[in-house]
Amino acid sequence: MPRTKEQFEEMRKATREKIHASAMRLFVHQGYGSTNVQDIADTAGISIGLLYRHYKTKEKLFHELLAYAMEGLQRNITFFDDSEQSPKKLITEFVDEVHSDLSHGEDLANLLILINQSLLAQAGTASEPYKEILQVNARLLDSTAQLIRKGQQLGEFRSGDAQEMAVFFYASIHGLAEMKVLLKGNFTVPSPSVITAFLFKERE
Incomplete structure (x- = not known):
């Protein structure tokens, strides 16, 4: 048939x-x-x-992978900007998804490293893909920093510079991706509570 x-x-x-x-x-x-x-x-x-x-060509495949990664980052921005849920709940859902992806597959880790490789390879150039990646990353940091400020105002998050905390948050996730690739089977993903320990206020 x-x-x-x-x-x-x-x-x-x-x-x-x-x-x-x-x-x-x-x-x-x-x-x-x-x-x-x-x-x-x-x-x-x-x-x-x-x-x-x-x-x-290999180049077209590479650029499609980067475009796919950029779409993922843009979805995160929309998720943080458009939701009416509490900042703590949004970050918890996001970290739970990251934890699941890092625990059960390689795709997220590979995508994050691919983005970093592309940025390093094109550093100092004026190429459109390079500028687009920088812009999307900057918007994601700003969106996350704004979410952290809101969480601080609501008493859900620890005090501190929200922009610095957003940078640290994503640096941690990217670092975990690199460790997963380097350590392979010896890698254990830290629990979501460890990943967010610097951010969430302890229960009184």
Whole structure:
């Protein structure tokens, strides 16, 4: 029986997800320059011809991964800016999701490292992707700092410079991503309560 249009679309989506996961893993572990399209195809378990049907060049694949990462950061900004929930609840939900992703897979860790690699590789340039990543990161920090200020006003968060606390918060998450990649099976994700200990006020 011929496959339906929906079945073809599901297969296409599954293939692209395999390509994304394989490319991220290889870019992170052996570097962008040392990874070729054959490596990506082999790791994804597909033919190189099939990979080329989805991505004509390694550069286009890399830029799509970065765009995907930027969409994730933008969703976080929207989540923090548009929700009516308490700041503590929002941060708790966010950290719980990060903890789950770091505990059960590599995709989040690889995405975060990929963003850092891209920033370092393009540092000092005036390229549009570089400027876009910097702008989105700055908006995320500002959005998180504003959320922290609100939490401080409500008595949920510890006192301190909200911008500095936002920087420390994301530096911790990025550091955990790097440790996960470096330590592999020896890595244990700290509990959400440890990750947020510097931020939340202790119960009286």
